[in-house]
Amino acid sequence: MKLATPYYLIDEQKLMRNLKIIEQVRQLSGAKSVLALKCFSTWCVFDLMCQYMDGTTSSSLFEAKLGYEKFGKETHAYCVGYSPEDIQAVAQFADKIIFNSVSQLEMYYDIARSAKVGLRVNPGLSHSHFDLADPARKFSRLGVVNKAELVRQLPRLSGLMVHYNCENDDFDIFSRQLDFLGGCYGDLLKELQWISLGGGLYFTKEGYPVEKFCSKLREFAAEFNLQIYLEPGESAITGSAELVTSVVDLVHNEMDIAIVDASVEAHMLDLLIYRLAAKMENGDGGDYRYMVAGRSCLAGDVFGTFNFTEKLKIGSEIRFADAAGYTMVKKNWFNGLQMPAIAVRRLDGSIQVVRTFTYTDFINNLS
Known part of the structure; x- marks a missing residue:
């Protein structure tokens, strides 16, 4: 799916x-x-x-x-x-x-x-x-x-x-x-x-x-x-969830930078608090090195630097591992960015989308 x-x-x-x-x-x-x-x-x-x-x-x-x-x-x-x-x-x-x-x-x-x-x-x-x-x-x-x-x-x-x-x-x-x-x-x-x-x-x-x-x-x-x-x-x-994102832009400033449709500040805040890089399965085995960054306005909204086996392009999927603990409980509406949906791969292998978030959720979070 x-x-x-x-x-x-x-x-x-x-x-x-x-x-x-x-x-x-x-x-x-x-x-x-x-x-x-x-x-x-x-x-x-x-x-x-x-x-x-x-x-x-x-x-x-x-x-x-x-x-x-x-x-x-x-x-x-x-x-x-x-x-x-x-x-x-x-x-x-x-x-x-x-x-x-x-x-x-x-x-x-x-x-x-x-x-x-x-x-x-x-x-x-x-x-x-x-x-x-x-x-x-x-x-x-x-x-x-x-x-x-x-x-x-x-x-x-x-x-x-x-x-x-x-x-x-x-x-x-x-x-x-x-x-x-x-x-x-x-x-x-x-x-x-x-x-x-x-x-x-x-x-x-x-x-x-x-x-x-x-x-x-x-x-x-x-x-x-x-x-x-x-x-x-x-x-x-531990190890049971991912944050799945897509590349929305590629820029270069002394190194290649991929910008994804999520944010460390909004969607993996614990990493920013403790100054940790995101985890990625097989994130160090390729020849193509990119800094992966979020799309918020925060200059330090960076997931980390990883090596990919293929060149990234607009629409490339990037999955960050270990996105359950102290992650979903801290997600927020910073910058009004699209909140990630919540999906579950059930024991039988089927994937169920259990929650999506809309503009209505954003405005109802405020006053």
Whole structure:
């Protein structure tokens, strides 16, 4: 099927690879996995994902409600700062309500106590390649640092949440981290029912020692008699989607530049934030080198520089890989550019266009 570009294409067969590993982790370790909606919330594939995952976790009221309505199963509600209206709303449907601070816990406990109540802790360690994403950075507002405060709040809590990783694909580092957590919080954990280890653990990466990972989780859960939760975002959807674009112009300024009908700023914003190049399968094996740029007015709207096996021309198709995590959730209407459609290649190979965007969507996004 030839679709009009630009569009995001989610491939359920590629998604299944990750989901089967997540299922394997549950079977071997007992750890449950809840999808981190801040990373991926494109609910047209939730019917498939919910067969292999245990629910969702959120960063806001709207995400929590989406998880409850579209994914089902367990709904974990977390937010850095709830408003009174937020907490009243999530208390109507959330299975777990996790607070970021003691002050919010004390303020809203009487409302939240109908659910299982948790508190985020900041253990002072992290694994992140970027200061922007480091939850243990200096002056971090994310989680409770003071252990004495945690002890005082223990009667109100059923569990703790610790989110301290970002794209950690090193099992040995994870193992040392878990030992540290057990040593630091073990006396508290023995009084609780569950712990969430957050997301950022890249256990679906090719070659990751999944069985060793599961053994470590199982031993930790047994030592403290806890239900462990993982919050995979990228690990759930990595490698499962593309942003498909077409060349609309070719220019030359000391090098050949291809301009496509999409934009990094509008359609792959995370790359711009972290100053990363887009990924492209077979993007370095040819003789024809082009900078590929977006069509917004931003001078730095550049996907990257790639080598192609053939010369590009107007209408040539260019596919950017890994366009699911932190991509569709951040798309925006900058410059009023055409929003990419959302399409899914289903398990049977058929392609379904599940959403297109028009000028009406653009004007309704404004006021």
